[in-house]
Amino acid sequence: MTDVDEAVRAAAGAAAAARTATDAERATWLRAMADRLDAAVDELVALADEETGLGDARLRGEVARTTGQLRMFARVVEEGSYLEATIDHADPSATPPRPDLRRILRPLGPVAVFAASNFPFAFSVAGGDTASALAVGCPVVVKAHPGHPRLSRRTAELVAEALSAAGAPDGVFGLVDGFDAGLALVDHPAVTAVAFTGSLAGGRALHDRAAARPAPIPFFGELGSVNPVVVTAEADADRGADLAAGLAGSFQLGVGQFCTKPGLVFLPEGSALEAALAPLVGADAPRMLTPSIADGFAAGSERVRGVPGVEVVAGGRAAPTVAATDLATLAAHREQLLAEVFGPFTLLVRYGSRAELAAALADLEGSLTATLHAGEGESVDDVLPLLEEVAGRVLFAGWPTGVAVTWSQHHGGPWPATTSQHTSVGATAVRRFLRPIVYQDAPEAALPPALRDANPLGIPRRVDGMLQTA
Amino acid sequence: MTDVDEAVRAAAGAAAAARTATDAERATWLRAMADRLDAAVDELVALADEETGLGDARLRGEVARTTGQLRMFARVVEEGSYLEATIDHADPSATPPRPDLRRILRPLGPVAVFAASNFPFAFSVAGGDTASALAVGCPVVVKAHPGHPRLSRRTAELVAEALSAAGAPDGVFGLVDGFDAGLALVDHPAVTAVAFTGSLAGGRALHDRAAARPAPIPFFGELGSVNPVVVTAEADADRGADLAAGLAGSFQLGVGQFCTKPGLVFLPEGSALEAALAPLVGADAPRMLTPSIADGFAAGSERVRGVPGVEVVAGGRAAPTVAATDLATLAAHREQLLAEVFGPFTLLVRYGSRAELAAALADLEGSLTATLHAGEGESVDDVLPLLEEVAGRVLFAGWPTGVAVTWSQHHGGPWPATTSQHTSVGATAVRRFLRPIVYQDAPEAALPPALRDANPLGIPRRVDGMLQTA
Numbered sequence: 011m012t013d014v015d016e017a018v019r020a021a022a023g024a025a026a027a028a029r030t031a032t033d034a035e036r037a038t039w040l041r042a043m044a045d046r047l048d049a050a051v052d053e054l055v056a057l058a059d060e061e062t063g064l065g066d067a068r069l070r071g072e073v074a075r076t077t078g079q080l081r082m083f084a085r086v087v088e089e090g091s092y093l094e095a096t097i098d099h100a101d102p103s104a105t106p107p108r109p110d111l112r113r114i115l116r117p118l119g120p121v122a123v124f125a126a127s128n129f130p131f132a133f134s135v136a137g138g139d140t141a142s143a144l145a146v147g148c149p150v151v152v153k154a155h156p157g158h159p160r161l162s163r164r165t166a167e168l169v170a171e172a173l174s175a176a177g178a179p180d181g182v183f184g185l186v187d188g189f190d191a192g193l194a195l196v197d198h199p200a201v202t203a204v205a206f207t208g209s210l211a212g213g214r215a216l217h218d219r220a221a222a223r224p225a226p227i228p229f230f231g232e233l234g235s236v237n238p239v240v241v242t243a244e245a246d247a248d249r250g251a252d253l254a255a256g257l258a259g260s261f262q263l264g265v266g267q268f269c270t271k272p273g274l275v276f277l278p279e280g281s282a283l284e285a286a287l288a289p290l291v292g293a294d295a296p297r298m299l300t301p302s303i304a305d306g307f308a309a310g311s312e313r314v315r316g317v318p319g320v321e322v323v324a325g326g327r328a329a330p331t332v333a334a335t336d337l338a339t340l341a342a343h344r345e346q347l348l349a350e351v352f353g354p355f356t357l358l359v360r361y362g363s364r365a366e367l368a369a370a371l372a373d374l375e376g377s378l379t380a381t382l383h384a385g386e387g388e389s390v391d392d393v394l395p396l397l398e399e400v401a402g403r404v405l406f407a408g409w410p411t412g413v414a415v416t417w418s419q420h421h422g423g424p425w426p427a428t429t430s431q432h433t434s435v436g437a438t439a440v441r442r443f444l445r446p447i448v449y450q451d452a453p454e455a456a457l458p459p460a461l462r463d464a465n466p467l468g469i470p471r472r473v474d475g476m477l478q479t480a
Numbered sequence: 481m482t483d484v485d486e487a488v489r490a491a492a493g494a495a496a497a498a499r500t501a502t503d504a505e506r507a508t509w510l511r512a513m514a515d516r517l518d519a520a521v522d523e524l525v526a527l528a529d530e531e532t533g534l535g536d537a538r539l540r541g542e543v544a545r546t547t548g549q550l551r552m553f554a555r556v557v558e559e560g561s562y563l564e565a566t567i568d569h570a571d572p573s574a575t576p577p578r579p580d581l582r583r584i585l586r587p588l589g590p591v592a593v594f595a596a597s598n599f600p601f602a603f604s605v606a607g608g609d610t611a612s613a614l615a616v617g618c619p620v621v622v623k624a625h626p627g628h629p630r631l632s633r634r635t636a637e638l639v640a641e642a643l644s645a646a647g648a649p650d651g652v653f654g655l656v657d658g659f660d661a662g663l664a665l666v667d668h669p670a671v672t673a674v675a676f677t678g679s680l681a682g683g684r685a686l687h688d689r690a691a692a693r694p695a696p697i698p699f700f701g702e703l704g705s706v707n708p709v710v711v712t713a714e715a716d717a718d719r720g721a722d723l724a725a726g727l728a729g730s731f732q733l734g735v736g737q738f739c740t741k742p743g744l745v746f747l748p749e750g751s752a753l754e755a756a757l758a759p760l761v762g763a764d765a766p767r768m769l770t771p772s773i774a775d776g777f778a779a780g781s782e783r784v785r786g787v788p789g790v791e792v793v794a795g796g797r798a799a800p801t802v803a804a805t806d807l808a809t810l811a812a813h814r815e816q817l818l819a820e821v822f823g824p825f826t827l828l829v830r831y832g833s834r835a836e837l838a839a840a841l842a843d844l845e846g847s848l849t850a851t852l853h854a855g856e857g858e859s860v861d862d863v864l865p866l867l868e869e870v871a872g873r874v875l876f877a878g879w880p881t882g883v884a885v886t887w888s889q890h891h892g893g894p895w896p897a898t899t900s901q902h903t904s905v906g907a908t909a910v911r912r913f914l915r916p917i918v919y920q921d922a923p924e925a926a927l928p929p930a931l932r933d934a935n936p937l938g939i940p941r942r943v944d945g946m947l948q949t950a
Contacts (some may be wrong), residue, residue, distance in 0.1 A: 221691035
C-alpha cells in the first residue's frame, strides 16, 4: 500500500504515456492482466474464500468473468468505435465558411476506483472500473475494500507485474487503503473522475465530496437497488411453483449479496408462488462478507419486519428471510420498506387489481433491474412502461442476478441505483473516462492517426455525416 | 410565463408522449420550430436588437445558425446512430449461458434549460440545449435570461405554436422567468437534468444545488473560459501584422461577449503582433448586453489592470482593452489574471523561451478552446500536447470565435469551461439527455422497433459485436 499523494502523482506521471499508447498496446496490457490473474486462479480463489466465504465455485466463476471482462475491453478499444472519430471536411461555400473539424475522444486522466465488497474480483481491484479506465488510457488508483485486504494486495501485485511486463508505464496502476485514503483520493487535484460501487450512504457522501471540490469531478457511482419483480396472476397460475424456486434461488444466491438481488416482489393475493416459497428458504444464518454487512442485514431485516402490516413468510433474524405485506402498508411505510436490505431478504407485496399494482409501480425509485413474469402472450402494456421508467435492465421471465458481460449490457438505473448514465458493465463503461477534443484546421501531422484522412487504424468513423464501418 | 410547478408538471405529463413519438415525428417538430422562427426573423431580430444591441447582421446570422441547428438535430435523430442500438443474441453454449440482451438509449424526462445572455437565439429559448433535449424526447422548461425578456417570450410563443401545429404533446415546452423560478426548477423532483450556459459563479451555485438534491441530477454547464492563444516567434515574424488584425477582430467581435473570445495571448517578447495592435482597438465604450454585464466588464478589466506588472497596451476603462504582462507576473497573480473578463478585453503575456512558455501552459485551467499560431512546418511538439490537455477544441492558424454547428463540433473543456464531458453543440449534445436500457429475453412485441431483428427503422446498429450501417 502506498501513500495517496504518492500514488496519484505516479498516476499523473503515467498519464501522458497511457494516453499516447496505441489502442493495440493498451489491449495488450489488459490481456496480460487477464492472463496473470487466470494463471493465479487457485491462489486467488483460496485467498478470496478465506476473506469472503463466497465459496470455490462462485469465486472461480467470478475470476473467469473478471478476466473475460478485461479481454472484452481489449476488444472494445481495438475495434475503435469508442473513439467516435468524426470528420467534417471544410466547406468554404457555407455561410459562414466552415473550417475543417475533426473530433475524437481522449482520456480524462487519473481515475479513482472504489472497490466493492461483494464481488472481490469483478467489482474490485481488477474489475470493470479499472479495466474500462485503463483500456482508454486513464491511470487508475484503486481504494481497496476492507472486506478482502489480502486478496486486494495480492491482486494488485499481479496486476502491477502484468502491466509492467507488458510495457505499461510505471504508476499507471496503484492501490491505496483505508477510509481516510479514500477521502484524500476524491479530494486530490490530479484525480479527474471517481468510480464507485457500494452503499447508498457511502456513495452519497463521496458523490457530494466530488461535487464540492474546487474543481468538481464526475462521480460514477452504483449505490443501491431493490430490483422489483412483477408476477402477473396468469404467470402465477401457470407456473407458481417454478417461480418460487427461481425466486428462492435468486434472492439467496451469493448470500443475497448481489446488487441485482430481487428485493421486492409484487405478486397476486393468494399466489401459488408465495404458498410454495417457505420450504425453499435456508434455515441457517449464513456467513456474510463482513461483520458490518451482517449487522446491516440484521438491522435492515428487523426494520422491515417491525413495520405493522408486515408478516414473516419464512426465516427471520440472521437467516434468509421472506416477508410479505400489501400495497396499503407499502404506501404508508415507503421509507422503511423500500430501502435496500443487503443480504438474503426479499419482501413480497400482494396486490389486488392490476390498476392498484400499476399505481404502486409508478411510485418506485430507480433500480438496476426490473423483472416481469407474465403469461404466454398476456398483454403487459399497463406495467411494462412503468418498469422501463425505473430500471436500466428489464428482464422477461428471468431473474436479475447474473449480469452477462457483453457489448449491450448495462448495469445502472435512475437514482439511487446509479448517479450517472453509464456504468462499469458493458462496452460504454469506457465512455465515462473520455472527453471530446476537436481539431480545427489541423495539419495532417498534428492529428492523431484516428483522424487522418487515410484512416490508418482502419476504425469506424463518421465522415461528413456518414457513418463508415472499418 | 407560467408557474414553475405548473410548467414542470405539464412537462412531466408530456414525457410519455414525447418519448414514444418516433424519431421522424420529433424531427418534424424541430423543423416546424425552425420554419416558424425563420418566418418571423424580421420581428425577432428587431426585438433582439432592441434588447441586446448586437446589431442586425449578427442577429440575422444567429437566427440562421439557430434554425440550422434545429434542423441538424432533426437529421441526427433521423439517422438513428444516437440510439446506440446494440443487440447480443443469446448464447446457450456460453459459461454461464448468455441471455438475449438488447440495449437502446431512452430519454431521461423533463429537462431544465437556463438560457444565456450573449446568444439570444443560439443559446437561449430555442438554442442547442432545447433542440437537443426535444430531439430525443425530453420535454423542456426554459428559464428565460433577464437580458432579453420580450424576445424570450415571443420566441417561446412561436416555439409553442410550432410544436402544437406539428402535433407535439401539450406541455412538452414551457418558459419560466425570474431568479427564484430558476432555483425552483433545479429543485423540482420531476426535473431530470439541467443544462446551463452562463457565468462561473451562477453555474457553480446551480451545479452545487443540483448535486445536493435528495435525488441528485446531472448538471450540464458551460461556465467560463479564457481561450488561450499561443503565437510562436516564427509565426510572429512571418505575419505579425495579420495576426494583430485577426486578434483585434476576434476579441472585439460581438463586443467581446463570446464564450470563445481569446482572452489570453502568449506571444514572444517584442512581438510584431503587439506592436501592430493598438490602432486596431476601438476607442469608444460599446453598448453591452446588460448593465450588470457592463459593470462586470469594467470591474474585471480594472482587476487585471490593477495588478503590478500589468500595463495597458490600448484602451482601458469601459472601452475595448488590451493589457500586457510577463510570465512572472502571471505566475504571481494567477487568480486575478486568469479569471475570465467577459467583454472586449484580452491579456497579452510576453514569453522569453519556449521552455518558459511551456511551463506557463502546463499551469492553465480548462478552456473551451486553445489556439496555436506557428510557422509553416514548425515543430510544435512542445506546446501542442499542453493545449490539448486544457481545451475541448484546438485551432490551428485561426481564431476561436465562431463555432460551426456540425456532427463533429464540441463546445466544452475541463473545468471551469464545462462541468461535463458533452455540451450543447455538436451531435453528441443529445447524449446528455439519454440513459441506457437493456431488454433481457424480451419477446419481439415488447421491444422498441429499433431493437427488433428485422431493423424496421433501418438504423445503424451493433449486432453480436459487429457495427452495421443502415
